[in-house]
Amino acid sequence: MIATFTAGTSRRGAVLLAVLFAALLAAPLIVNDYLLTVLIIILYFAYAGQAWNIMMGFAGQLSLGHALYLGLGGYVAAMLFTMYGIAPWLGLLAAMPVAAAAGALIGFLAFRFRVAGVYFAILTIAFAEFARIGFDNWNFVNASSGLFLPVTQHAHNDLWRLRGDPAMFYYVILGATAVIFLLCHFLLRSRTGYFWLAIREDEQAARATGIDTFRYKMIAVMISAAMTSFAGVFYAFFYNNLFPEQVFSIFRSIEIILGPIIGGVGTLFGPVLGAFVLTGLAEALSSALTAFGVDLPGAKQVFYGICLLIVIVALPNGVWPPLARMLGVGRSGK
Amino acid sequence: MTALLTVDGVGKRFRGLVSVDRVSFAVPQGAIFAVIGPNGAGKTTLFNMIAGAMAPDAGAILFAGERLDGLTADAVCRRGVARTFQIVRPFPGLSVEDNVVIGALLHRRDVEGARAYAHDLLRRLDLFDKRQRIASTLTLPDRKRLEVARALATGPRLLLLDEVMAGLRPTETDRMVAILQALNRDGLTILLIEHVMRAVMALASRVLVLDHGVAIAEGAPEAVVRDPAVVLSYLGAEEV
Numbered sequence: 001m002i003a004t005f006t007a008g009t010s011r012r013g014a015v016l017l018a019v020l021f022a023a024l025l026a027a028p029l030i031v032n033d034y035l036l037t038v039l040i041i042i043l044y045f046a047y048a049g050q051a052w053n054i055m056m057g058f059a060g061q062l063s064l065g066h067a068l069y070l071g072l073g074g075y076v077a078a079m080l081f082t083m084y085g086i087a088p089w090l091g092l093l094a095a096m097p098v099a100a101a102a103g104a105l106i107g108f109l110a111f112r113f114r115v116a117g118v119y120f121a122i123l124t125i126a127f128a129e130f131a132r133i134g135f136d137n138w139n140f141v142n143a144s145s146g147l148f149l150p151v152t153q154h155a156h157n158d159l160w161r162l163r164g165d166p167a168m169f170y171y172v173i174l175g176a177t178a179v180i181f182l183l184c185h186f187l188l189r190s191r192t193g194y195f196w197l198a199i200r201e202d203e204q205a206a207r208a209t210g211i212d213t214f215r216y217k218m219i220a221v222m223i224s225a226a227m228t229s230f231a232g233v234f235y236a237f238f239y240n241n242l243f244p245e246q247v248f249s250i251f252r253s254i255e256i257i258l259g260p261i262i263g264g265v266g267t268l269f270g271p272v273l274g275a276f277v278l279t280g281l282a283e284a285l286s287s288a289l290t291a292f293g294v295d296l297p298g299a300k301q302v303f304y305g306i307c308l309l310i311v312i313v314a315l316p317n318g319v320w321p322p323l324a325r326m327l328g329v330g331r332s333g334k
Numbered sequence: 335m336t337a338l339l340t341v342d343g344v345g346k347r348f349r350g351l352v353s354v355d356r357v358s359f360a361v362p363q364g365a366i367f368a369v370i371g372p373n374g375a376g377k378t379t380l381f382n383m384i385a386g387a388m389a390p391d392a393g394a395i396l397f398a399g400e401r402l403d404g405l406t407a408d409a410v411c412r413r414g415v416a417r418t419f420q421i422v423r424p425f426p427g428l429s430v431e432d433n434v435v436i437g438a439l440l441h442r443r444d445v446e447g448a449r450a451y452a453h454d455l456l457r458r459l460d461l462f463d464k465r466q467r468i469a470s471t472l473t474l475p476d477r478k479r480l481e482v483a484r485a486l487a488t489g490p491r492l493l494l495l496d497e498v499m500a501g502l503r504p505t506e507t508d509r510m511v512a513i514l515q516a517l518n519r520d521g522l523t524i525l526l527i528e529h530v531m532r533a534v535m536a537l538a539s540r541v542l543v544l545d546h547g548v549a550i551a552e553g554a555p556e557a558v559v560r561d562p563a564v565v566l567s568y569l570g571a572e573e574v
Contacts, residue, residue: 018504104457168346189445190445191442191444191445193368194432194435194436194439195436195439197425197428197432198425198428198436201425201426201427201428202423202424202426204387204407204423205419205424205425206425206436207406207407207408207411208387208408208411208416208417208419208439208485209408209416209436209437209440209485209488210408210411210440211408211436213408213410
């Protein structure tokens with residue numbers, strides 16, 4: 001599992017990645033609007049999963065409350081846009097520090113008072129729930145009635161203000177996914193990345209090796225939170241609405257982490273692959289159920305759940321590690 | 335020789351149980367110093383206090399003139415005291431090489447420099463050919479040497495070894511003894527807790543005997559093993 005990313009990307013891996021990226025670049029020219037929307041959702045999950053993976057996959061800190069950073073990102077940028085007309089890219093400059101500060105607060109409380117493992121995960125859920133209930137009752141952000149972004153008729157795409165057609169949103173999220181992929185690639189090969197792996201593998205041994213674990217866990221949480229906030233900004237401007245009940249919901253947190261878990265926690269390709277597998281699976285199930293004339297409510301969710309179970313039981317380290325071996329892009333090892 | 339490490343009246347109790355009772359000793363610069371004693375004598379507790387894993391209730395620990403007691407384990411390591419664990423704990427999912435690279439990065443910024451240094455250490459500890467293996471797949475003797483390599487990579491002046499010989503076969507013990515002697519010749523001071531008397535006799539220039547948390551003897555290994563109190567409490571009929 002780990003060897004595949006500590007090895008340094010092989011040439012073959014780089015070639016495969018280039019082919020995949022080229023295909024994704026060309027996709028809007030080929031696919032219809034429906035498929036393009038599916039691809040946008042896939043890349044959104046790939047991006048958010050990658051951001052979550054920094055904390056869990058690299059530094060070993062399980063967050064089940066990443067909806068907090070998603071929601072904060074979305075709300076900060078959307079409020080700045082609706083109230084002051086500030087463009088989302090500038091809004092992002094405010095959203096990232098806000099999310100990082102929230103992550104720092106949770107991290108400080110947890111790491112200072114030795115809240116670890118499952119209890120840490122519960123703490124992250126608690127803060128996301130605080131935010132959900134808080135925003136639901138906060139009139140400044142329209143409370144439970146939600147925040148709507150003005151949808152104007154646009155003759156051309158306005159990239160600066162993120163107003164435009166699906167193809168524009170597609171390229172934005174594709175670019176972001178590429179950026180976070182490269183960021184994670186370099187982080188993993190950095191001094192900080194090695195220290196994170198040490199903490200993930202054995203925190204006490206990491207301390208005995210001289211690593212200030214508090215400091216490096218804080219760095220992981222803050223980077224992860226800040227990067228996740230962009231997914232929230234994207235979400236807000238793509239869907240044009242924000243409801244606390246939805247954006248801070250635990251289901252948002254869970255759906256973000258399914259991709260990396262299915263793809264392979266701690267790997268670089270896992271979150272990307274997982275997003276394709278999961279969304280692809282959901283779409284395939286929808287088509288299959290329609291084709292067979294099954295019209296039972298919840299049938300899709302049941303099949304989806306069964307498929308996930310099978311993947312997790314058969315490939316507990318995720319789909320990527322065995323696939324990497326098959327493609328000959330990983331290194332030997334687990 | 336001046337003392338690199340001074341343990342002065344250090345004590346630790348767990349509830350009512352006195353684990354270490356006002357123990358004092360000094361490890362000279364360049365020495366190999368052994369702490370022996372029966373199970374439950376407080377050796378590992380003493381060791382953990384020096385390494386910063388737990389704080390003593392009483393006394394002071396000085397390393398190169400600086401107080402170590404009260405510092406956290408990572409701060410102790412950064413000051414030049416590296417340790418191994420009685421039950422080995424290399425980073426299990428990482429490669430042998432990466433385990434040592436992490437140690438080497440403590441006082442280095444660039445990963446490639448750390449890797450080059452890690453390679454040197456892996457050669458010294460006979461692990462170079464296994465550097466791509468995942469640590470958890472190694473045999474126990476290999477994992478023990480890997481822990482020593484990782485500890486050395488942090489550039490310590492004092493190396494703390496907690497029963498590094500336990501579970502090794504005699505030939506492996508001799509190999510470890512040779513490695514430690516070579517490191518010592520290069521100027522490394524070593525404090526070891528050890529059960530394997532064969533290794534203690536071969537390595538240590540000075541031995542401290544703990545029993546029920548109390549230091550009952552200290553001196554050259556040959557003298558200590560003939561001390562009647564030591565024989566009674568610990569060595570018994572074991573051949574030396």
